[in-house]
Amino acid sequence: MSQFWKPGTEKPRLIDDEEGGVLFLTASASSSSSGYGFASIEKQRQRLPVYKYRTAILYLVETHATTIVVGETGSGKTTQIPQYLKEAGWADGGRVIACTQPRRLAVQAVASRVAEEMGVKLGEEVGYTIRFEDATSTGTLIKFLTDGVLLREMMDDPLLTKYSVIMVDEAHERSISTDILLGLLKKIQRRRPELRLIISSATIEAKSMSAFFQTSRRRRGLQDAEPALAMEPAILSVEGRGFNVQIHYVEDPVSDYIQAAVSTVLLIHDKEPFGDILVFLTGQEDIEAAVKLLTEEARDNRKSSSGLIVLPLYSGLSRAEQELIFSPTPRGKRKVVISTNIAETSLTLEVSDIENLVVAPISKASARQRAGRAGRVRPGKCYRLYTEEYFVNEMATEGIPEIQRSNLVSCVIQLKALGIDNILGFDWPASPSPESMIRALEVLYSLGVLDDDAKLTAPLGFQVAEIPLDPMISKMILSSNQLGCSEEVLTIAAVLSIQSIWVSSRGIQKELDEAELRFAAAEGDLVTFLNVYKGFLQSGKSSQWCHKNYINYHAMKKVVDIREQLRRIAQRLGVTLKSCDKDMQVVRKAVTTGFFANACRLEPFTHNGMYKTVRTSQEVYIHPSSVLFRVNPKWIVYHSIVSTDRQYMRNVATIEPSWLREVAPHFYRQDGPDPMLH
DNA sequence: GAGCACTGC
Numbered sequence: 001m002s003q004f005w006k007p008g009t010e011k012p013r014l015i016d017d018e019e020g021g022v023l024f025l026t027a028s029a030s031s032s033s034s035g036y037g038f039a040s041i042e043k044q045r046q047r048l049p050v051y052k053y054r055t056a057i058l059y060l061v062e063t064h065a066t067t068i069v070v071g072e073t074g075s076g077k078t079t080q081i082p083q084y085l086k087e088a089g090w091a092d093g094g095r096v097i098a099c100t101q102p103r104r105l106a107v108q109a110v111a112s113r114v115a116e117e118m119g120v121k122l123g124e125e126v127g128y129t130i131r132f133e134d135a136t137s138t139g140t141l142i143k144f145l146t147d148g149v150l151l152r153e154m155m156d157d158p159l160l161t162k163y164s165v166i167m168v169d170e171a172h173e174r175s176i177s178t179d180i181l182l183g184l185l186k187k188i189q190r191r192r193p194e195l196r197l198i199i200s201s202a203t204i205e206a207k208s209m210s211a212f213f214q215t216s217r218r219r220r221g222l223q224d225a226e227p228a229l230a231m232e233p234a235i236l237s238v239e240g241r242g243f244n245v246q247i248h249y250v251e252d253p254v255s256d257y258i259q260a261a262v263s264t265v266l267l268i269h270d271k272e273p274f275g276d277i278l279v280f281l282t283g284q285e286d287i288e289a290a291v292k293l294l295t296e297e298a299r300d301n302r303k304s305s306s307g308l309i310v311l312p313l314y315s316g317l318s319r320a321e322q323e324l325i326f327s328p329t330p331r332g333k334r335k336v337v338i339s340t341n342i343a344e345t346s347l348t349l350e351v352s353d354i355e356n357l358v359v360a361p362i363s364k365a366s367a368r369q370r371a372g373r374a375g376r377v378r379p380g381k382c383y384r385l386y387t388e389e390y391f392v393n394e395m396a397t398e399g400i401p402e403i404q405r406s407n408l409v410s411c412v413i414q415l416k417a418l419g420i421d422n423i424l425g426f427d428w429p430a431s432p433s434p435e436s437m438i439r440a441l442e443v444l445y446s447l448g449v450l451d452d453d454a455k456l457t458a459p460l461g462f463q464v465a466e467i468p469l470d471p472m473i474s475k476m477i478l479s480s481n482q483l484g485c486s487e488e489v490l491t492i493a494a495v496l497s498i499q500s501i502w503v504s505s506r507g508i509q510k511e512l513d514e515a516e517l518r519f520a521a522a523e524g525d526l527v528t529f530l531n532v533y534k535g536f537l538q539s540g541k542s543s544q545w546c547h548k549n550y551i552n553y554h555a556m557k558k559v560v561d562i563r564e565q566l567r568r569i570a571q572r573l574g575v576t577l578k579s580c581d582k583d584m585q586v587v588r589k590a591v592t593t594g595f596f597a598n599a600c601r602l603e604p605f606t607h608n609g610m611y612k613t614v615r616t617s618q619e620v621y622i623h624p625s626s627v628l629f630r631v632n633p634k635w636i637v638y639h640s641i642v643s644t645d646r647q648y649m650r651n652v653a654t655i656e657p658s659w660l661r662e663v664a665p666h667f668y669r670q671d672g673p674d675p676m677l678h
Numbered sequence: 679g680a681g682c683a684c685t686g687c
Contacts, residue, residue: 283682468687
């Protein structure tokens with residue numbers, strides 16, 4: 001039998017760290033034999049740093065309402081802790097152990113790893129749930145899910161009663177859903193004293209997290225029940241398995257950071273014996289510039305840069321181009337990967353031999369995470385293109401939590417649906433600004449989702465909350481019912497919920513533009529999507545057809561999939577499936593009922609394609625990727641804005657100005673700015 | 679005639 005702590009047996013030895021009660025286990029756990037008959041996997045599990053803390057973790061979870069585990073990547077906490085809990089009986093009696101992740105990919109990867117370690121079929125004892133995909137069964141004991149999915153589950157079961165332990169992993173990333181989840185879990189704890197929380201974080205912002213979860217016994221109504229349960233969160237540190245990474249700083253600030261990155265790569269190549277190089281830059285443009293510089297250098301000056309294989313890495317590249325970075329480096333060559341922050345968290349580079357790393361300014365936490373990428377398989381070096389003084393004095397410790405810099409419309413409606421009426425008084429781990437809250441409430445009110453008392457309206461508000469999409473899109477779907485164009489609008493909604501349906505690759509811009517023209521609709525991008533979708537279906541969902549038309553086949557498969565899910569949800573909410581055939585007027589009208597707040601009017605007399613938002617008179621332009629770029633119709637609504645040197649509207653549709661007051665009379669009041677002018 | 683990155687329901 002594996003060794004673990006049981007209530008009533010001798011406690012593991014723990015010492016209090018002087019710094020704020022951080023607990024370290026001093027006893028070394030004795031090795032145990034496998035109880036599963038998978039000796040090699042069991043051995044692997046025991047080699048993970050977290051294994052030493054198995055007993056301590058189980059002890060702390062047993063005796064504390066909340067346990068905060070601080071551990072670097074590679075400590076094994078994500079895969080092991082849920083298994084420890086299961087082995088200790090936390091999944092007995094029909095209870096389930098939950099472990100949340102911020103990203104879908106991580107959910108799937110971790111779940112399949114744990115299923116493999118336990119020797120069970122994925123979807124049975126070990127399962128996972130992500131949006132549009134549920135791989136669990138009634139026998140699931142350990143369930144991995146995105147934090148967003150767990151929030152959705154709270155709509156049906158506000159106290160999350162089936163879970164005995166909820167582990168919130170990667171809490172340091174501070175995604176909006178993680179923050180909402182933490183706030184709500186704190187509330188649940190008061191009603192469910194038997195529930196245990198594990199907050200797992202890679203950085204030592206554990207103290208603020210600990211302060212957040214500090215609750216008094218009286219407040220939780222626990223004067224008599226569970227007297228042994230500590231209300232103060234326990235904090236446990238688990239070391240990672242990373243190797244030492246030597247940090248280098250520049251002596252003086254650099255002015256041209258692309259040039260500095262290129263020079264540093266050449267310097268490393270010249271001075272260091274072996275190992276690949278990973279460079280972080282900010283965006284696609286800078287990356288292509290750096291790749292070009294390095295490639296030119298390789299051509300002009302063969303001596304200093306021969307043997308370099310330069311590879312860009314950003315989300316816009318095709319899957320095949322991205323996968324080049326995983327190809328083994330030939331003998332005598334050195335691979336240089338020049339990447340966006342996609343390599344910071346999203347891609348697993350553990351298997352590649354990264355020795356050196358160059359970094360551009362970000363937060364300290366991010367910088368540490370990037371440096372950590374150099375020490376995954378052996379000791380590495382990290383070259384920072386800023387001074388040590390800058391790192392120590394200027395750089396923010398953590399990035400700003402997403403909730404303090406984002407649109408809160410979805411977040412507010414979700415809290416409303418969970419019965420949290422006093423949104424402004426909600427107990428957040430990091431409070432969003434009241435202004436952004438009020439802006440979100442305004443939009444929801446104008447959509448008709450909230451009433452004068454800021455309560456969800458019936459049925460619209462509850463229906464919108466039920467659909468797992470941006471409330472503006474949900475509203476568009478629901479209003480398509482009366483307009484008789486639900487088939488078309490569901491397609492638009494599905495396309496809007498994926499990144500892009502076009503292939504994105506370097507050097508084919510012209511072909512791509514031409515392909516786009518074949519589908520372009522005068523009514524704008526959203527109607528263009530309908531043409532593409534129709535063509536895809538007519539081709540028999542052919543990948544060749546996609547290839548020929550520069551359309552991303554995998555994206556289209558996803559669109560079909562998501563559309564099917566949305567169709568089911570919409571029908572459940574009483575939307576009748578109906579096509580408007582060729583009548584695009586009703587489609588545009590449905591779009592307007594969702595996106596009226598994003599209405600813009602072309603500025604007359606400027607002739608440079610400048611628009612102003614009807615509501616706030618902000619200067620905006622149509623994005624160059626839009627089919628209406630340079631067409632500049634007078635009145636449009638946009639789906640989203642990208643801010644670069646200008647504010648660019650992405651995915652636009654033409655509208656009639658008279659519709660604005662028709663679909664949102666309170667928003668475009670008679671006494672307000674008159675959209676009918678001109 | 680021009681494009682910041684990434685994530686989620």
